[in-house]
Amino acid sequence: MLNKKNKTYYICVFFFCLFVLFLYGPTFTIVLLSFQGPDGGLTFPLNGVSTYWFKELWRGGSVVDIGSAFERSMILGVIVMVLTVILSVSAGLAFRKKFWGSDTLFFATVASLIVPSIVLSLGVALQFRLLDDFTKWLGTTFDINYINESFQTTLGMFTSGLGAQLTWTLPFGLLIMFAVFNRFDKSYEEAARDLGATPWKTFKEVVFPLIAPSIIGIALFGFTLSYDELARSSQVMGAGNTLPLELRGLTTTVTTPVIYALGTVTTFVSFSVIGISIACYIWLKRKRG
Amino acid sequence: MKFLKLKPSVGLLSIPYSLIFVFFFFIPLALTFIISFWDYNEYSIIPDFIFENYSYIFKDCFNFQKDMCVTFKTYLSTFIFCFITWFFTLIIGFFVAYFLAFYVNSVTWQIALFLLCTIPFWTSNVIRMISWIPLLGRNGLVNDFLLSTGIIDAPQEWLLYSGFSIVLAFVHLYTLFMIVPIFNSMMRIDKSIIEAAYDNGANGLQILWNVIIPLCKPGIVIGSIFVITVVMGDFITIGIMGGQQIPSIGKIIYVEMSYLQLPAAAANAVILLALTLLIIWIMTKMIDIRKEL
Secondary structure: OOOOOOHHHHHHHHHHHHHHHHHHHHHHHHHHHHOEOOOOOOOOOOOOEOOHHHHHHHHOOOOOOHHHHHHHHHHHHHHHHHHHHHHHHHHHHHOOOOOOOHHHHHHHHHHHHHOOHHHHHHHHHHHHHHHHHHHHHHHHHOOOHHHHHHOOOOOOHHHHHHHHHHHHHHHHHHHHHHHHHHOOOOHHHHHHHHOOOOHHHHHHHHHHHHHHHHHHHHHHHHHHHHHHOOOOHHHOOOOOOOHHHHHHHHHHHOOOOHHHHHHHHHHHHHHHHHHHHHHHHHHHHHHHO | OHHHHHOOOHHHHHHHHHHHHHHHHHHHHHHHHHHOOOEEOOOOEEOOOOOHHHHHHOOOOOOOOOOOOHHHHHHHHHHHHHHHHHHHHHHHHHHHHHHHHHHOOOHHHHHHHHHHHHHHHHOOHHHHHHOOHHHHOOOOHHHHHHHHHOOOOOOOOOOOOOHHHHHHHHHHHHHHHHHHHHHHHHHOOOHHHHHHHHHOOOOHHHHHHHHHHHHOHHHHHHHHHHHHHHHHOOOHHHHHHOOOOOOOHHHHHHHHHHOOOHHHHHHHHHHHHHHHHHHHHHHHOOOOHHHHO
16 A cells, blocks of 8 residues: 555655755755855856865955854854753653652753744843843942952853753753653663662663663754754853854855855764764664664 | 662752753743843843833834834734745645655665754754855846746846745755654554555545544644744844845844843743743643653
């Protein structure tokens, strides 16, 4: 019936191919256009082939300091990734049993995914603004020199920026953990416990190896979602912008293929991370047998 | 059993996760609500309890002699984007999921093709938006193609920086939000139910309409929630793909923030959030999300 290679099947295959073309086609065009010669513009036809625009990007050109934005995004991405893995795995373990506040926390997790990002970004920005005012008030009231002389703001990439991004990456992590534990065979764990293993040892020797491939998945979400995050970060990064924020600014100012070159580079970074993650996932799955 | 009570509860492991949500989710949203009643001037926000921020948003909105007010116009335009995007992501997402779930036989292929659809989600949205420029621009591929075939005799301006390009980008970016939950629902359908329908003489279309779609309802609802909420709160896609000319609620909040009119922005945020939650509440009445994971 459904599996028969009938007419519908071929229509579906054709439709799916179109969809994949729709997904990847545009990105492919900017990769192509980023390798243009120095006379190239924003649209086809290709004017020669060179790596001119990448050199231009590397040199800094007329563009803002892309190098340090890239570095900031990478560092933040790694921190978000590590925290997402640790926090969502531990919360995932907790959620296997009902605990005080578990329903509220679950609600917050889902709500965080669907709350408009600009609202959350605004809220976090407001919170840190009030925190600033409070700190300054402390400084003047109690005459704390350090605050009066050098305090500027609590808003920053590794305070408000990090927190705002975690509200976006953690729900993905926890939902993956739910999916993992819903299909988890508890008998291995019980066997370990019956053999006298402590809870920590049970986790380390039995549970962790079983969920390790999924943890790679969480890490992948943690890094890539942070590395590309824009809406939630838009109000809370303080002085230093991340790469997507710079990129968004460039869309209105840059009129040369240098922006395509940048697009090619970030897409390449994303694809490398995805490739490495998938390879690790397959490797871990194979190792387990 | 006494020793069990001495063991620290596993529930404690959720504390770090909870703290993040207290500090970066609950408190910020509560503050937004509180500050929406505050006063402000050019330099600072002033604790108060006033309704001016709200009444300003709805200024002239209930005066039906005049044209529709800015707020209503903006929401109307956002709702239209929501609806069109929802429609296309649902149709495309459903058929992609349908293909993956029912026509791809090997699990390996299923995973590989599913990944193929997911990978773009892990790349930059901004890049995926600007990658439409060489295709849709004045001298873009689409215009070139249409000109050379003689279908049109002047470059079409509505292809880029328009409502069309905004919807296109939304569909491009967010169809995955439909595919994943619908695919998930489809994979749970017991194949024998379909066999049974087939044996009872149902044709392909009848199976699709009377068996598969009803069983996919939870997936469809979850996907719809994601797509609708993401479009409701958007300001980046509408900004970039609309050439910064088309209004959105997110954009209003963004602009008010840049002028430090924070209580005004907060009031807009509260209304946006309330509307979004209302839509979700209506939709979740239909299903239990937790069972679907």
